[in-house]
Amino acid sequence: MSATMVQRKPGLGFLAGVGTVFRMETRQRLRTRGWYILLVVWFVVIGLVAALAAYATGAWAPDDGAGYVAGSGIGQVMFELVIAFVLFFGLLVAPALSANTVSGDRSAGTLAVLQNTLLTPGQILAGKWLAAWVSSLAFLVVSLPMVVWAMTYGDVYLPAVPVFLLMTAVEFGIVCAIGVGVSARAGRTLFAVVSTYLLVALLALGTAIAYGLSFQLVEEQVTVSAQIWPDDPWSKVQYNDAGEAVDGQGEVIKDQDAYFTQIQEEADSYTIDPNAYVCGPDTYQASIFHTERITWLLAANPFVVIADAVPTRASSGPPTGSGIMNALSQGVRGSQAGLPGQAPCQDGKKQDVAVSADAGTDGAPLWPLGLLVQLCLAALLLLLGRRRLRTPVRRLPRGTRIA
């Protein structure tokens, strides 16, 4: 034994092995027609989405001043819609590209051949993941013309574009890692593909459903009263039971219209200070929701991760359009901020939480947490898959064979 142990170490570098597996995978994929058909279908669908977005936002209206004006927000709305659809379709395509890699080799009888070379399980997984990821990135590349189209309207917030591309690539990579991990773990290709779709659905839909259902758990009954801004001309108006405006003595004001016009003029010159309110005398019961306790449920949602990570124009800047991704980011951060906006007056007392108009955008970013959760899930699945690829095999799952 000792005499033979001095034999040379088998020479296959980690990167060389990964590279060869990667080349084997990509060459096979590049030679199947289905992949190209999928790319063309993808291009057409994303193109249609972009065109509809352009139409809906009025970009095609005649330039008569009422329609498209440069910088009016059309490009941004379109850009965000394209983001959302690229991500949505990517979540549909990436599992299909990744979940058949290892299990497909297993059923074709080629996995054992690879395992019998100097490749380590890690190299097999890394090569297959890289191949799946690169082929899913091709779909991102095909979507670029639509992004450029949106940018031609001149109002896309430029720092958002590279961040969007990077984060989408990262999300594709995570989904591919999940797919490859499940694929290595699963006995059958169909099972691997379905499981990967379910895991992706868990992230994309399950998180939203869990968030929605959890509202029950964080509901709280509180006594609230109306906010009153004493300096606001409208809050000085008093009404009788019939809904008519009355003066200080309770007499109905004769010319209601003239009175309201006058109040409106006063209100127009009044600048509201959001924090200069008092709590009204009338109290009533209301439900408030501690959404800050459940917003983390949304963190791992790929849409939330991208919406939250992609920067938007500072709200103090010139008014521009904002699309669905921005709205999603605002909503999530508002949810994370929790109570302040929901019940400014509790038990007749003013809550000492400053309410600012843009509380949403000031909230802490949620996407790092979401990315971490996703990475942990992918790493766990890859680890489980790697264990299944180790040879010599000790325990073989029922109904499977090595070769």
Next chain:
Amino acid sequence: MGIQTTRYDGGGPAFAHPEPLGVVATGLVRSFGTVHAVEAIDFTARPGEVTALIGPNGSGKTTLLLMLASLLAPDAGSIRICGIDPVADPRGVRAQLGWMPDTLGVWEELTVHEILAMMGRLYGASKASAAARADELLGIVKLAEFASRPARVLSRGQQQRLSLARALVHDPQVLLLDEPASGLDPGARIDLRNLLRDLADRGRTVVVSSHVLVELDEMADRAVFIAAGRSVSELTVDDAGARQRRYSIQSTDPAALAAELSAAGVQASVADGQRRKPTVVRLESETAAAELLRRLVLAGVPVTAFGPSAGALEESYVSSVGPAATDQAGGTR
């Protein structure tokens, strides 16, 4: 079908094996759940020999080969491939070992040459030497004209030859072939036989499992019989020839033949199962066979055919494996 001895930079220098040890497996046990695929197998294959692994379907041949190929861990027992333990150092074993599985697995969209070149790369060869080795192997297995065709267009026999070339890509010291002859046409079988003999003559350890016993007769030096997960016997092909065997005799005058056989005191029976109904006798050795033939001819019996009714290994197979195989089929394990 000579083998050029191109040095293969991924396979290491030939003098790295001062003491070539071949394959030594002792006391192997392996079960899958309640199925005891291998119950007690001892197996030895020596360098410079072609060792046949013979046994009925389900006797544990493939399970044994998977364990030898470092893909399956035995429940008990020990394996040494060139002195290396595949459980402790699978990659060390794989550098020395070529394995041709019984299931055909090919990367359908890759070309024949690409498959061999990439496999070479996976054993650590440089790009250039892997490509050169692929060319060389395609010549050896006579697939050169298919080099740039995708593997999916190959026939079963061609895929089988590609699989064999793949197992040889790193010029392994030990070659494990699971049913290599199935699907091959007669010409390719002869090529395979010559190739394996050639490899053995160059000091490689060659293990072949097969049902085609006549094939093994002609190329194997040694045979290991297994049945129902146990090694039943081991013998050299020369031993097998020296054993008691059946001979079939045909004559244009069956009555004269029968009379002379009974006069010689040889028990004879007529094989019903065969088309020409030869007379079958059981003889102790080849010397006894020669003696009987001389007597028949001298007695004027018109003998048209006289020869062993089956190959030496088939005889041994039936005598050593037969009862156990029947036993296995009857019992539920």
